[in-house]
Amino acid sequence: MTLFRKAPSIESMADIPDDESWRDWFQHYGPKLLLCARQWTRSVADAEDVVQDAFVRFWRNQRKLGGEPQALLYTSVRRAAIDLARRNSRRTAREVRADGGLESIEPIFHLPLEGDDRRAEIETALRGLPEEQREVLVLKIWGELTFEQIAAQLGLPPNTAASRYRYALAALRDALTAADCHG
Amino acid sequence: MDNDLQELEAELKRLRPLAPSRAVTDAIARQLAAAPRRHRNFWAWTALPLAAMVAGLVLLREQSVAPAPTPALALAPAPVTAPMSAAARYKPVSAENLLYAQSDAGLVTLSDGTQARRTRSSYVDTITWKNSRTQASLKWSVPRTEERIVPVSFQ
Numbered sequence: 001m002t003l004f005r006k007a008p009s010i011e012s013m014a015d016i017p018d019d020e021s022w023r024d025w026f027q028h029y030g031p032k033l034l035l036c037a038r039q040w041t042r043s044v045a046d047a048e049d050v051v052q053d054a055f056v057r058f059w060r061n062q063r064k065l066g067g068e069p070q071a072l073l074y075t076s077v078r079r080a081a082i083d084l085a086r087r088n089s090r091r092t093a094r095e096v097r098a099d100g101g102l103e104s105i106e107p108i109f110h111l112p113l114e115g116d117d118r119r120a121e122i123e124t125a126l127r128g129l130p131e132e133q134r135e136v137l138v139l140k141i142w143g144e145l146t147f148e149q150i151a152a153q154l155g156l157p158p159n160t161a162a163s164r165y166r167y168a169l170a171a172l173r174d175a176l177t178a179a180d181c182h183g
Numbered sequence: 184m185d186n187d188l189q190e191l192e193a194e195l196k197r198l199r200p201l202a203p204s205r206a207v208t209d210a211i212a213r214q215l216a217a218a219p220r221r222h223r224n225f226w227a228w229t230a231l232p233l234a235a236m237v238a239g240l241v242l243l244r245e246q247s248v249a250p251a252p253t254p255a256l257a258l259a260p261a262p263v264t265a266p267m268s269a270a271a272r273y274k275p276v277s278a279e280n281l282l283y284a285q286s287d288a289g290l291v292t293l294s295d296g297t298q299a300r301r302t303r304s305s306y307v308d309t310i311t312w313k314n315s316r317t318q319a320s321l322k323w324s325v326p327r328t329e330e331r332i333v334p335v336s337f338q
Binding site: 022023026027030031032033034035048051052055056057059060061062065068071072075076079080082083086087107108109110119122137141142152166169170172173176 | 191192194195199206207208210211212214215274275277278279281282285
């Protein structure tokens with residue numbers, strides 16, 4: 001079963017004028033970008049703002065650069081999240097109301113065919129991971145980046161990114177096994 | 184990697200992250216439909232780094248050109264080298280936007296009479312190209328100022 005529609009080809013994207021073609025691209029990559037943004041922001045609303053900023057910036061200024069647009073987009077999302085965090089830190093405490101990024105009880109994934117319980121268990125286990133493991137896992141599984149690209153994003157050696165990924169998977173497996181035993 | 188980890192990896196890949204809300208798509212549509220705002224001093228700010236980049240490229244080109252052969256050497260057949268496009272060797276590897284200043288430019292009244300706040304953010308955009316063959320890299324940084332008008336009711 002194909003979960004996503006095939007994304008528009010990257011090569012042809014540079015020739016596309018600024019028309020409505022961005023919608024197909026956003027439909028494909030928007031959910032993945034949002035998931036990544038939620039790791040680096042305090043709320044779902046903040047994550048959506050970050051995705052919006054990063055995508056507009058990418059579409060206007062960076063998509064015609066060639067190279068790896070997916071990696072450029074994740075860089076843009078991360079930078080936008082860092083900028084937002086700086087802006088938030090300047091707000092007064094009254095204005096800062098976190099409804100939680102990945103820490104919140106907001107669902108992260110669509111309901112899979114197997115049912116809601118398994119999805120909830122996975123989401124809980126994912127939230128329980130150390131942040132540095134979770135961001136590598138998310139960028140690898142749903143961002144579909146290579147370890148080299150993840151390493152470049154996070155400023156890590158590629159081997160460290162690969163190790164964190166394996167630790168994250170093992171920790172998830174242990175958490176899910178424990179949940180099955182108790183559930 | 185263990186089989187059970189591979190199964191877990193496959194299970195995770197089957198999960199679909201939730202999509203951004205409709206409001207995000209609408210906001211992107213509005214922003215892309217509007218002409219991009221350029222700061223008044225955009226070309227003034229851009230000219231200097233652009234000139235530096237062009238000068239750097241010219242310098243590189245000058246250095247790579249072989250000196251004119253002496254008459255004695257000119258008798259020897261010239262070495263044949265495949266033409267190579269410099270642009271094809273460099274690929275963009277990162278694009279960063281660093282926020283270095285932000286200021287509140289006060290309240291403005293929109294056309295429908297509502298109050299909005301104008302904020303001004305200053306960034307440095309840096310794009311890096313890399314030549315995977317020689318590991319050489321080229322960075323282009325340009326300052327950018329962005330103005331946002333946010334309705335007060337949303338703050």
